[in-house]
Amino acid sequence: MKVLIVGATGRVAGYVIRNLTDAGHFVYAAARKPDSFQIDRSSVEVVPFDLHWSKARMMETVKRADAVYFLAGSRGKDLLQTDAFGAVQLMQAAEEAGVKRFIILSSIFAMEPDKWSQEESLKNITNYNIAKFFADEWLVHNTDLDYTIIQPSVLKETEGTGRIEINPEHDGSNPIPDVARVLSDVLEMKNTYKKVIKMRTGDTEIASALKAV
Numbered sequence: 286m287k288v289l290i291v292g293a294t295g296r297v298a299g300y301v302i303r304n305l306t307d308a309g310h311f312v313y314a315a316a317r318k319p320d321s322f323q324i325d326r327s328s329v330e331v332v333p334f335d336l337h338w339s340k341a342r343m344m345e346t347v348k349r350a351d352a353v354y355f356l357a358g359s360r361g362k363d364l365l366q367t368d369a370f371g372a373v374q375l376m377q378a379a380e381e382a383g384v385k386r387f388i389i390l391s392s393i394f395a396m397e398p399d400k401w402s403q404e405e406s407l408k409n410i411t412n413y414n415i416a417k418f419f420a421d422e423w424l425v426h427n428t429d430l431d432y433t434i435i436q437p438s439v440l441k442e443t444e445g446t447g448r449i450e451i452n453p454e455h456d457g458s459n460p461i462p463d464v465a466r467v468l469s470d471v472l473e474m475k476n477t478y479k480k481v482i483k484m485r486t487g488d489t490e491i492a493s494a495l496k497a498v
C-alpha cells in the first residue's frame with residue numbers, strides 16, 4: 286500500500302515508518318520541514334505537510350495514498366489547530382479524496398471524560414484530552430472512514446516488550462516500539478476497522494491481542 290504518515294518526524298512515527306517499509310509498503314512521510322528530515326529508506330518519499338493547511342491543500346497530498354496515519358501532536362502547544370482541528374481536517378480530506386483507511390494515534394481514555402480526574406497520569410492534561418476527545422469523536426460519529434483509533438498509555442522510550450493488554454481498566458505505560466508495532470500491524474487487519482483500541486503493557490503477544498479485537 287501507499288501510506289501517508291502525518292507527523293513523520295515524531296518518536297512513534299520513526300518506528301512506524303520502519304515497520305511499514307519492512308513490510309513492503311511505500312511511505313509518504315509528511316513533515317512540516319521536509320528539507321531537514323532525512324530517512325535512510327528507498328521506499329519513503331518525504332513530502333511537505335502542515336496540519337494548519339486548508340482541507341483542499343491537504344487533499345493534494347492525501348489523494349496519492351491508500352491509507353492515512355495521523356501520528357502528529359503539538360505537545361500541548363497548539364491543541365486546537367493541530368491535535369483537534371488538524372486531525373479533523375485530515376479526516377475530511379481523506380474522506381473527500383476517497384481514501385478510506387485512516388489510523389489515528391490517540392491517548393487512553395480520550396473518549397471517557399470521567400476517567401480524566403481518576404487516573405493519575407491524566408490529571409494534568411485535561412486540555413490535551415479535550416482536543417483528542419473531539420478528534421476521536423469526530424472520526425467515529427462524523428465520518429464513514431475505515432478507522433482504527435489506537436489509544437496507548439504513557440509512552441516510554443524503552444525497548445519493546447512485544448506484549449500488551451487491550452482495553453484495560455486503568456492507565457499504565459507502553460514502550461514506543463510496542464505502540465508503533467500495533468499501529469503498523471492494524472493497517473491491513475479488517476477486524477480492527479471501526480474500533481477504538483485502548484492499550485497498556487500486558488501479557489498477551491501483540492499479534493494475538495490484535496487478532497482478538
Ligand SMILES: NC(=O)c1ccc[n+]([C@@H]2O[C@H](COP(=O)([O-])OP(=O)(O)OC[C@H]3O[C@@H](n4cnc5c(N)ncnc54)[C@H](OP(=O)(O)O)[C@@H]3O)[C@@H](O)[C@H]2O)c1
Binds near residue numbers: 392393
Ligand atoms: N507522550 C505520551 O505519553 C503519550 C501517550 C499517549 C498518546 N500520545 C500521543 O502520541 C502522539 C505522538 O507521540 P510522539 O512522542 O511520537 O510525538 P512527537 O515526537 O512530539 O511528534 C509529534 C509530531 O507531530 C508533528 N507536528 C506537530 N505539529 C504539526 C503540524 N501543525 N502539522 C504537521 N505535523 C505537526 C511534529 O512535527 P515537527 O517535527 O515539525 O514538529 C512531529 O512529527 C502524541 O502527539 C500524543 O498525541 C502520547
